[in-house]
Amino acid sequence: MSEFLQQLLNGVSLGAIYALIALGYTMVYGVLRFINFAHSGVFMVGAFAGYYLGKLVPEGTIAGGLVVLLGAMVACAALGMTIERLAYRPLRGAPTLNVLITAIGVSLFLEYTGQLVFGATPRTFPQIFPTAHFHLGGLVISSNQLMVIGVSFVLMVLLQLIVFRTRIGTAMRAVALNPNAARLVGVNNDAVISFTFGLGSALAAAGGILYAINYPSIDPLMGVMPGLKAFVAAILGGIGNIPGAALGGLLLGTVETFVAGSQFSTYKDAIAFGILIVILLFRPAGLLGKFVVEKV
Amino acid sequence: MSLRSSFFGLCAALLAVGTVLVPPARAADSRTPVRIGAYASLTGSEATWGQSYERGVRLAIEDVNAAGGVLGRPLELVIEDNRSKSGDSSTVVRKLIVRDKVVAVLGEVSSGRSLEAAPICQQMRVPMISNGSNPKVTEVGDYIFRVAYIDPFQGAVMARFAREHLKVGRIAVLTDATNAYAVGLGRFFKERFIADGGVVALEQRYSSSERDFKAQLTAIRAAGVDALFVPGYYTEVGLIVSQARELGFTGPVLGGDGWASPQLIELAGNNLKDTYYCDNFSVESEEPETRRFIARFRARYQEDPDSIAPLAYDAVGLLADALRRAGTTDRVKLRSALAATSGLAGVSGTITIDAQRNPQKPAYIVGFKDGRYRLVTTIAP
Numbered sequence: 001m002s003e004f005l006q007q008l009l010n011g012v013s014l015g016a017i018y019a020l021i022a023l024g025y026t027m028v029y030g031v032l033r034f035i036n037f038a039h040s041g042v043f044m045v046g047a048f049a050g051y052y053l054g055k056l057v058p059e060g061t062i063a064g065g066l067v068v069l070l071g072a073m074v075a076c077a078a079l080g081m082t083i084e085r086l087a088y089r090p091l092r093g094a095p096t097l098n099v100l101i102t103a104i105g106v107s108l109f110l111e112y113t114g115q116l117v118f119g120a121t122p123r124t125f126p127q128i129f130p131t132a133h134f135h136l137g138g139l140v141i142s143s144n145q146l147m148v149i150g151v152s153f154v155l156m157v158l159l160q161l162i163v164f165r166t167r168i169g170t171a172m173r174a175v176a177l178n179p180n181a182a183r184l185v186g187v188n189n190d191a192v193i194s195f196t197f198g199l200g201s202a203l204a205a206a207g208g209i210l211y212a213i214n215y216p217s218i219d220p221l222m223g224v225m226p227g228l229k230a231f232v233a234a235i236l237g238g239i240g241n242i243p244g245a246a247l248g249g250l251l252l253g254t255v256e257t258f259v260a261g262s263q264f265s266t267y268k269d270a271i272a273f274g275i276l277i278v279i280l281l282f283r284p285a286g287l288l289g290k291f292v293v294e295k296v
Numbered sequence: 297m298s299l300r301s302s303f304f305g306l307c308a309a310l311l312a313v314g315t316v317l318v319p320p321a322r323a324a325d326s327r328t329p330v331r332i333g334a335y336a337s338l339t340g341s342e343a344t345w346g347q348s349y350e351r352g353v354r355l356a357i358e359d360v361n362a363a364g365g366v367l368g369r370p371l372e373l374v375i376e377d378n379r380s381k382s383g384d385s386s387t388v389v390r391k392l393i394v395r396d397k398v399v400a401v402l403g404e405v406s407s408g409r410s411l412e413a414a415p416i417c418q419q420m421r422v423p424m425i426s427n428g429s430n431p432k433v434t435e436v437g438d439y440i441f442r443v444a445y446i447d448p449f450q451g452a453v454m455a456r457f458a459r460e461h462l463k464v465g466r467i468a469v470l471t472d473a474t475n476a477y478a479v480g481l482g483r484f485f486k487e488r489f490i491a492d493g494g495v496v497a498l499e500q501r502y503s504s505s506e507r508d509f510k511a512q513l514t515a516i517r518a519a520g521v522d523a524l525f526v527p528g529y530y531t532e533v534g535l536i537v538s539q540a541r542e543l544g545f546t547g548p549v550l551g552g553d554g555w556a557s558p559q560l561i562e563l564a565g566n567n568l569k570d571t572y573y574c575d576n577f578s579v580e581s582e583e584p585e586t587r588r589f590i591a592r593f594r595a596r597y598q599e600d601p602d603s604i605a606p607l608a609y610d611a612v613g614l615l616a617d618a619l620r621r622a623g624t625t626d627r628v629k630l631r632s633a634l635a636a637t638s639g640l641a642g643v644s645g646t647i648t649i650d651a652q653r654n655p656q657k658p659a660y661i662v663g664f665k666d667g668r669y670r671l672v673t674t675i676a677p
Contacts, residue, residue: 215507
């Protein structure tokens with residue numbers, strides 16, 4: 001029983017990180033109808049921003065840790081908005097495929113610029129937050145796991161509030177629903193899209209920092225696998241749907257952890273992705289997504 | 297001019313330029329250096345190994361040249377980086393052989409990457425000296441040699457150490473399923489451990505790019521074992537040991553020479569308490585040749601050598617010795633001379649090449665104490 005609970009905890013804390021990254025994919029898709037593959041690169045830059053900021057603040061303090069987290073989020077929000085301005089805005093109105101290929105290009109650009117700037121050697125991420133372990137029967141809970149789950153939860157609630165309770169959130173939903181109609185009623189589409197990229201990139205940075213706190217070895221290609229998993233999580237939950245991304249991330253993380261702890265550990269990705277295929281066979285729009293017929 | 301004929305025209309022109317640029321084979325005069333190729337992971341995930349390997353090779357070449365070189369000619373090194381990636385080694389080794397025309401190839405520290413380059417060296421009849429410990433490396437063919445001990449020996453040594461020294465009854469094995477070295481070492485360890493009366497309670501696997509091992513470790517913790525054997529590389533081992541300690545696993549953790557890197561200590565720190573691994577070299581060894589090397593290394597690089605640099609140094613020593621005995625840079629004669637190496641005093645022990653082109657040498661078991669790994673015991677072959 002304690003093994004089951006321990007695995008559940010491991011799975012949920014891994015899934016919470018997938019969920020944070022998945023939110024970025026899903027928001028951009030919701031507004032622009034394209035998959036921003038550069039997202040995993042932003043995730044990596046977030047972790048490296050944390051690595052350098054972590055050297056400037058005292059190690060192992062809550063205040064210092066929050067400064068690093070917020071600093072990295074701001075830096076990546078700026079990066080996300082810059083990418084949107086330079087790479088995607090000139091392609092507005094072009095076929096989706098062009099934007100998609102550009103996104104893959106930006107992703108590779110970030111990864112290999114990272115190799116050039118940071119070097120390909122893995123770095124050890126500093127302990128920016130204080131750490132402790134709590135024992136509950138046979139269950140060991142680390143403060144890092146609680147931190148991941150807590151921070152993810154707070155950020156998701158904040159995001160939900162921004163999207164449904166603020167003016168800019170209303171504008172985002174308007175652009176998602178119909179960009180032309182939104183422009184007609186006075187929404188500045190460019191500003192809204194830029195904001196969406198900033199918000200999604202800040203979440204990716206938070207994901208990068210939380211990932212690095214739990215697995216303190218970072219390198220420029222660290223974003224590839226988590227990025228892919230988060231993309232799958234976003235599809236699984238129903239792309240374009242915020243609670244769906246969170247659900248998809250948690251589900252994927254938990255399934256993966258349970259498979260990894262069994263005798264089939266080498267098949268964990270195959271089994272996790274197999275489940276995805278089965279779910280999509282029965283619910284093509286994802287768990288919480290609504291199936292919409294594309295108008296031609 | 298049709299496209300086709302312009303293509304042939306271009307080819308002919310290139311061919312003509314090539315003929316002019318490539319000088320005809322010169323008779324070896326005393327100024328022509330003997331070119332040695334090396335490939336290593338100078339960047340990427342196992343960069344600490346590649347960089348250390350380069351230091352060892354360069355130091356050895358400086359020493360050989362200071363002593364007058366070989367055959368009256370100096371040695372010259374051409375080193376290539378494979379970025380710790382699979383696929384790159386075959387490309388750079390082909391370049392070393394075809395373009396740089398090296399007499400022999402040194403590398404790699406990793407068995408997996410050695411296995412990529414070995415078939416090329418074998419096919420082109422260029423002697424290669426590897427550091428990889430997986431037996432398959434030298435099985436590729438008669439041009440492939442090595443300076444490290446092999447995994448069956450290493451696995452047996454660690455199994456014996458676990459049974460006799462640590463009195464371990466039940467053990468779990470956590471293997472990197474994507475790494476030829478780890479899979480081989482895990483198997484050899486298991487066979488010997490069971491033969492010695494121990495129980496392998498659980499086997500778990502991971503793949504090398506992963507960062508989360510808590511799922512496997514939770515299953516291992518639930519299996520109630522005395523110790524854990526992790527035959528992987530330091531990049532993952534550092535995270536595995538930290539996560540195991542975090543989950544409350546307090547038993548000893550053991551491994552092989554894949555652990556040998558200062559970055560392991562940086563990653564896992566004091567979580568490494570009660571961990572042991574088997575290595576090719578120890579700075580605490582009292583052999584005169586080893587002491588001389590350590591003094592030389594400290595003077596040159598202002599720090600203690602790890603276990604990679606001494607093997608790289610010995611690889612150059614092995615090659616220089618064979619070149620002297622062969623009396624020529626002819627690769628066929630060089631190969632025969634390498635195969636006949638016997639009782640050569642190396643810095644990581646005395647080297648005799650056996651019929652399978654492997655050296656016979658002792659293993660050093662080190663344990664973590666006071667912030668660094670210290671010699672626990674030496675086991676002879």
